[in-house]
Amino acid sequence: MAGHRHEPAVLGREQRHRLDVRSRRGDDPADRARRHRDGRAAGVVAGPPARSDSPAGGYGAGLALRRATRLVVRPAAPAAAGRGRPRGHRRIARAPAVARRSRGHHHGGAVAAVRLRVPAGWGILVCDHAAPLLLPGRGRRCGRSRSRPRHANLSCVNDLGGQVVVITGATGHLGHAVVAAFLEGGAHVAAPHRDGSGVEEIRQAFAGAGERLWLEAADLGDETSMARFAESVVRRFGRIDALAALAGGFAAGPVADTNVEAIRALFEQNVVTAYTTIRAVLPHMRARAYGRIVCVAARPALHGAKNTAGYAIAKAGVVRLMESLADEVKDEGITVNAVLPSTIDHPVNRANMPKADPKKWVSPGELAAVILFLSSPRASGVTGAAIPVFGRV
Incomplete structure (x- = not known):
């Protein structure tokens, strides 16, 4: 995804990118707040990833468009594993960070989804990227041509059938x-x-x-x-x-x-x-x-x-x-x-x-x-x- 900022990628199905963010116990709360503000400034919206947003019904199922990348921050668990973990926190393996790449279907080329194993005590950012803008009922994707056309065409955005x-x-x-x-x-x-x-x-x-x-x-x-x-x-x-x-x-x-x-x-x-x-x-x-x-x-x-x-x-x-x-x-x-x-x-x-x-x-x-x-x-x-x-x- 080189050259992209945190904007929705045009993917045929939902891809999930997990990025490690150091948030150990004992960190300065001001630093954690600053990182949170930086994430919001990048256009990331807080909230759990919604699988229902992915185009499970296929491209003919209707308009599939999410303009905001969803962010999930899971606070780090305490050092003591097992007992005493706060409710809702998930234990993370104590393995070093290892990138795993999987190939996803992409209009115009394959996209590698990166998954990181994050050491215990680290937080996780989960960024869900959505599917492209689709014309309801036709499965046609809006693309951007390399050169600006003199005669623009918005029929893929404005379906006026029967009007x-x-x-x-x-x-x-x-x-x-x-x-x-x-x-x-x-x-x-x-x-x-x-x-x-x-x-x-x-x-x-x-x-x-x-x-x-x-x-x-x-x-x-x-x-x-x-x-x-x-x-x-x-x-x-x-x-x-x-x-x-x-x-x-x-x-x-x-x-x-x-x-x-x-x-x-x-x-x-x-x-x-x-x-x-x-x-x-x-x-x-x-x-x-x-x-x-x-x-x-x-x-x-x-x-x-x-x-x-x-x-x-x-x-x-x-x-x-x-x-x-x-x-x-x-x-x-x-x-x-x-x-x-x-x-x-x-x-x-x-x-x-x-x-x-x-x-x-x-x-x-x-x-x-x-x-x-x-x-x-x-x-x-x-x-x-x-x-x-x-x-x-």
Whole structure:
């Protein structure tokens, strides 16, 4: 285990490491207390080793994850063997310390488990290392690639099998990546479209999804149209579990050259579309006391910059909408969050900014991974959050 600190090892079955710690009778109590504090500072949690934590049921038995290493300190027995030992203390053989190595199954190589025979009067630290993070029911392990992927994939963490997700803006550059992520996670995707542009591309790109992908015409800016769309989704799939409100628009220019009509257009494209869609799906989420809502704002929502006044105003409105709604429904099983990307890496932005370094931008896949998590049942503890996804800008 060279190079590792006291963190759970990724082992196929529970491995136990016994390390000798001198704690003879007569030691200074302050020294023993210091050693105990050092163990806690290393992330070790006091408590007996729990064999039930090991994945006895196999990798398909469900999530097997323990983030803390368990520590057992057995105080040394008195020098007199047999009678007079305190209750609960175990006698330790008076043999010199001898390392015994056994090979355990490890993803990526064998791991040697070390057992030490400890002389009498010494204490024992027992560190139980747990199994890897597993996807429930699939036996698939989350691994870390040697190089950071430009299109992140969290499907092994977020199993959305059977979930019904409404995605607005599905025909855009980000929309393609988000639709792909949800379909790969096992979700059913319902996407409204206004004029049919890009619909055939979506259908062809995800032809293998079959009936799990459903697209229908609707006007995002019209409350009645979006209410009908939400009712159609419920009739088709039975419920609505999550909303990813990706639809929006962008325009840049100095305040002196930007008229009020341009500001209104940005507000309609970003705030109103999110507002009408949320109002359409919210009654169905409340009926089940469950829902996940994710809006897409942008970095200028936090801090305006040159030539972005209109866009910053609109995206700040999205964040304030998210925060207000999150506070309204926080006790109803519904979470509401927003992601705030910087520049997204897609062909249009590359063409408009030829001198920029797109490697520093956030990719659609990376942003989709964050949206996927926030839309999953695992994100129940996150609500009212404006999450920056800035890439390396």
